[in-house]
Amino acid sequence: MTRFRKPGLSERFSQMGYLLKHTATIVGRDADIVTPVIRTIIFSVILVTLFFASIAAFVLDAGGTGTLLLLAWLVLAIYHFFYFNRQELALSWLVHETAAGRDRAFPDATARAAELKPQGRILALLDMVAAWIAWRRSNSEKGGFLTNLILGAMTEGWDLVNHFLLPAFAVDGVGFRDGMGKLRATRENIPETLVGVFGIDIMGRVVATIMASLNFFLVLLGIALGIWASGAMPVAFEGGELGELLPPQAFDYLPWTAETVFNWLPLFVCIFLGKLVSSAFKRVVTAVKVIYFTLFYTRVLHPDTLAPDIREELEAFLTFGGQDDAQTPGTVPT
Structure with a gap:
């Protein structure tokens, strides 16, 4: 029996670096694997752009444009749960077929995902619930430590279950109940070399840590540009004089006067x-996790389908370079 702990931040960075590096090797076997990833990235860019464009339209008082953009964003924000899951099912199937030595095209994966619409809808609805729980957790001021701990465990638990259900659906075409059975079968039939990485939180909060540093820099840049270049910015985005925004004693340390005008357009663009x-x-990151767990699922439940030339490479990939149980990130043997 193995009990799992959360890996430390340095371990998470190490894991992610290893996975990104060796995922490229898997992708190199079939370039079609990249297609669903690119599609989800483009959809994400459109979604973010619509939201920020609606805010800009409201500020510029562009009639009903802001409302239309916001409604379009709301529709796509709901639809993206279904779209992302369809692309992830296609991705999972492509990865499995590649590991089996079969060269499949993206249209084949699209057709496979179309056969799995009921499973995709279930995943999408559960993703919505998980997103609501995550939002509730981040905005809960009175929930207390225990409530936030439970909500956090539910969110992370679903992330693990979700990424094991994807290959169960994509590879075996089972329903939700049988998919949960496949999850149990995966855990019960894990080879000794892989037991240390089952259930590992591969990415953890690495993305949040990286983005926090980037966002901090962008916010500072936006504030600096909003002050120094305020005269060249649209008046509609002026936030007033600094004396109205900051306490008087702050100007004892700042290189600006209280009459300096702040324009928040650069800050808005930097946040965007x-x-x-x-x-x-x-x-x-999500694509890397889908690839990893699909290969894990295939290695455990369908080892006979693996192409001979990928077996050794796959074993190293799944064990983060062949670490033993005592050293595998994220585990503590019991």
């Missing part, structure tokens, strides 16, 4: 760019 990068990065 940060959100674009974040959304694209998250799609890449």
